[in-house]
Amino acid sequence: MTRRLVVSYLALAVLVLAALEIPLGCLYARGETSRASQSVERDASMLAEVTEENIEKGQLAALPDVVGDYATRTGGHVVVTDKQGIVLADSDPASRTGISLAAQPDIARALHNQPTVTTTTDSHGRDVLSATLPGTSGTTIRGTLRLSYPLDQVSTRVHRIWGALALAGACILAAVAVVAFSLARWITRPLRTLEAATTQLADGHLAHPPDTTTGPPELRRLATSFTHTATRLQHLLNAQQAFASEASHQLKTPLTALRLRLENFEPHLHPRAHGSLEEAVGEVERLGRMVQGLLALARLENTATTPEPVDLDAVLTDRVAMWEPLAAEQYVAIDLTGPPIGQVWAIPGALEQIIDNLLANALRVSPPSTTITLHRTTGSELHIIDQGPGMNEADRERAFDRFWRSSDSHHDGTGLGLPIVRHLVDASGGSITLHPAPGTGLDARIQLRPAPTRRSTMPPRREDPGPRRTRSRRTQATGRG
Template sequence: MIRRLLLGYLTLAALVLLSLEIPLGYVYSRAERERIITAAEDEAESVAAFASLSITAGREGRLRRRVTHCAERIGGTVLIVGARGQVLATSRPLSAEQQRNAAARPELTAALNGHDAFEVRTSTIGGVRNLSVAAPIGHGDRPQGAVWLTVPTDAVEGRVHRVWLILALAGSAILVAVAVAALVFARWTSRPIRELERAAHRLADGERATPAPATCGPPEVRSLAVTFNQTAARLEHLLTSQRAFAAEASHQLKTPLAALRLRLDNLEPDVSGHARDSLTAAMTETDRLARMVEGLLDMARLEEGAVVPEPVDIDQVCTQRLLTWAPLFEREDARLVLIGGRVGHALAAPGAVEQILDNLLSNALRAIPAGGTVTLVPRLSASDRRHLHLPGHQTQPSWVEVHVIDEGPGMTAEQRRRAFDRFWRAPDAPKGGTGLGLSLVQRLAHVSGGEATLTAAPGGGLDAAVRLRPVTRTGAGRPARIGLGRKPADAESSARGSA
């Protein structure tokens, strides 16, 4: 931000200086040129008037001293010629060839013909730029002669160059002053914004929010800091309240439910006949309420703060889930199989993959008929086949996917769209669900940087999949950081807590 402000101030200052100094330099250069031309014309007119009087009086001898004095004063050369072009006087000795060349110059010829009162030209004589001025002597169609002056322009050009240099130095000094002032102002303006940015980053990272300074900087920034501090304080209060609820609800809700379930168990030996069905229904609803409370607490804990995904060995997690859930499937006269090759590591929140698979396997177990099969398929995303293969480079897959495919009745497209909503259950769903399992699966996938999807299985049933980002591999194909989530939960408790 400081660089952008500084660049903006300097650009604006440079444009203002250029719009002022360039016209000023051109005006000065033109004024200097006009001044030297006017001075040369005045000298030529003065010498022409003196020469006219001297020629009329027959005193041409006085012309030599006058042209010498004039040449010394202007620092140039003065030449007087007669009506026929003969040299009458010169400020420095000239050879016969130089006299003929001088008399043949265009401006001197024009003055002898009386065409112009003055003829001004810029020429280079002897490698030096000179201003040439020719004026006729006398008036009328037949002048008595002509005066020719040459004035070196190096002094004028030197003054013009010095003025341009002074303007450039002054502009540079002004730009430096503007840069210093702009730097001070930019730092004063951006300091509270940087503090506000750091406070926002700390808040986004889940750290304790520290108030941003609201006493320095422009009024708009101070007002923004005050608003941010109020928002951060309110958000921290809400998070604190949510943490307190999650901590207290775990005891305040689970303990009465456990006591209620124990009392219902104690009533079972004393209940008989038609009342036993009501007791069984009450126990089932109590278990369902306990699972619902557990799911809500899990979702509340997920929403407490930011979760940093870690590398998880997907192959190891799938093998552990197979060993844990296979006995439960066998008890329900069903099979759980694991197929597919190794997929390596993926990024996920700690314990998220285990909890996702527990929920999906629990749903699949309730959905399949007796003798059915549920297939657990870890695989790399098919999109990696579309990557460009370069020699010497190992391509990375776009996703690591884990599919749980059952042979149950499946879901319609509308049901699959609504399946991730909280508390939503399909009309023909098996009893015992809470409507929170798939919502928790989607939430766990999102905090891991992935996505959960439901599609129709090719042979009927439902294909529930979760996609996770692969771990970038370094060295000899090993992940940059290896870590596992929490220890797998017991399958029995997982089945009770899923949808």
């Protein structure tokens, strides 16, 4: 922003200088040319009177001295002709006398009593200012006189003034640049500190509040308002995280005691009340799992972690080996397919929790004799596909909301598994979306960022054993949590 402000100030200064200096330079150039023209015409008029008098008196021998003396003093070129246009005297020693110039336009007009002042080019290719006047006495024309001056001196003076104007403009622009840079830095300093503060706040902690002592009053007020808002927001977030963490810790002991007391009632209850007692114990267990989920979320939100390269294929092989026995109890197979992906960016321990939560959800809804597929694709994308009842579009949009459960589910989930998964995926720099699987079921797609391979520090990757299928006894599990 500082650069743009300086450029805008300089552009405005250039426009102002151009509007002032260009007309001034042109006016000076026209004035110099006009003064030179008037001077040449005046001198030509005086010389024409002198030469006309000499021609009238027949003193033709005095003409070379008159024109030569004038040319020596002023540097001009003087040519005198008689009334027929024959050259009587020429201040240039190399020129000849006695030749006729009557055919030249300016001489012809002067012989008809018409003076001429014009700019021409001489034989040396230089621009000259020429004045041609008739030598008259009343209405009688006795000859003509041409006085020429080179415009080198006029051009030198014009170029000098243009150079002076350019130098003055450059000095003014330099001064404007210094002032503009100082002013832009002063204006943007609160914005720079505000940008740094927003970056710190986005990282979770505002260590250096924005500067509220410099800059325009509007920006100082903005920085003050931001500091107040950020402080209030940090206080609220810290209070919320502390409450979730402390409440989870404080609830664990009473819930455990409540469960034990309910179980102690069983010998003393009528058999018909045992069903209600089991339901109550189940609700206490679900509440305990919910407390554990809240505690896990609080820990995740309070812990600042940095993604690291993790071998996804090794993690997948390990988690499949761990979940196979549990899936076999429900007559469900787990397949690991697709080409190896290699290392991806993830926070430590995140991939294990992500895969465990998604496999647990898939296992709850998978009927017997079905398969849960973990499919890898190019581009570091992982699909976890089940063959359960699936979810409609509205449920898929709300599946990552905390405590949300599908309206048609009848399981004891807490509604915190998928929110934890999304938090871990986002913290790792990836993304997760839910899609309908081919046929029936749900396809959870996890897009991760590939990481460079570090052969010197990473352990060798375990070989992919290929698809795994096991069968065992069936246990009841329905719904999605």
